[in-house]
Amino acid sequence: MSPAAINPCIVVLANLSAAAEQAARYAAVLGAPQQARLELLHLYHDPLLDPELVTVTAAHTFRTQAEMAALLREQARQLGVPAEVKVSVQPLATAVQEAVCQGHPQLLVMGLSAERTLLDHLMHNQALPMLRATHRPLLLVPEGAPPPRLPRRIALAVDAEQFRLNEAAEALETLLASWQAAYTAVHVLVPGEREAYPGQRALNHLRLSGLLPATQPLELYEEAHVRPAAGVLQAIIDTQADMLVLIARPRSFLGRLFHESVTAEVLRHSMVPVLLLPARSPAQPAWMPSMT
Known part of the structure; x- marks a missing residue:
């Protein structure tokens, strides 16, 4: 029996943006009926080495890997469900593949920015690679979506x-x-x-x-x-x-x-x-x- 059959898992692509926080809240609500555990996966890249990626996926100010992990753990505690934070320095496809192999998630979740150019960037460089790398169901949550609740x-x-x-x-x-x-x-x-x-x-x-x-x-x-x-x-x-x-x-x-x-x-x-x-x-x- 796979780990997912015992304890369902949902992996959320996490950072400190409003869109990512909204996605994590949705994941918590949607997984609650099955008592699913959440894994908040953050892709950490040093702004000095990869400034373009960081402006899209993380905060606009420099934070160390440890600081990011601590901030995300605080975010996870506010979700009201079991949630674990994982910080990876691997490229997106590699990091997500590792998360899939280890956690066997039922669902991948990521937030979408309301900004048009940023949304296209996220789709090209995150959503599509996640689908191609894992072929797993992917939930995309718009930043302006209504407050999370179970869908009626x-x-x-x-x-x-x-x-x-x-x-x-x-x-x-x-x-x-x-x-x-x-x-x-x-x-x-x-x-x-x-x-x-x-x-x-x-x-x-x-x-x-x-x-x-x-x-x-x-x-x-x-x-x-x-x-x-x-x-x-x-x-x-x-x-x-x-x-x-x-x-x-x-x-x-x-x-x-x-x-x-x-x-x-x-x-x-x-x-x-x-x-x-x-x-x-x-x-x-x-x-x-x-x-x-």
Whole structure:
């Protein structure tokens, strides 16, 4: 039995920014029903050696590694759940891979700055490398998101193509079930979808993915004559969703430039946390392309 099966773990990319603190608070709330332990992972780089990275990921004033660890431990104590601080001097991909191997986390979490250029920097240099390195579910929490609470309604954006989640995403089912949220499948009709009832196809593919229990009630929300990202963002408002789920397919999201994808546009404007669930790679069966 893996450590995750005994004591679920959530890894949060931590620093002293408001966005990172917000992400840690969300992780604490979302993990509470399963009594998940949190690991706050901070990537420490000496400002004298790597000033550009530090201005993005840490405080704007110089602090030693020990000072950063102490400040983050104080932040962890305020979360009200078991939380451990780990400071790494390794590059992002290496540090996160080590955290995954040691803690077997169900979920990775990071905050997103409200500043447009900084958000793009974080996505290119942190979120995408984390997905590529680990293929683990990744929750992205906007700095301006509402105060953390267990989600009451979750919107799942899906297209009419079949997909199959990877093993790590499938394992997230127990965490999602612990939230006891209602779910809405969101489908945006895009040019070229000529099959009959594409929304129902999307709904069926979501059912077949195994992400939700077979008995889970699932509503369908459809949009047409709008760009996919605009339709998804409108669905969040119309359904009053607290969280959005997107499928991260290897060819369309991990393999393309961030700024070219529908996922990118949604993340730039979403005011609710976005959960990216990796699908299986092209080499594995049951993988299909996506609009994202």
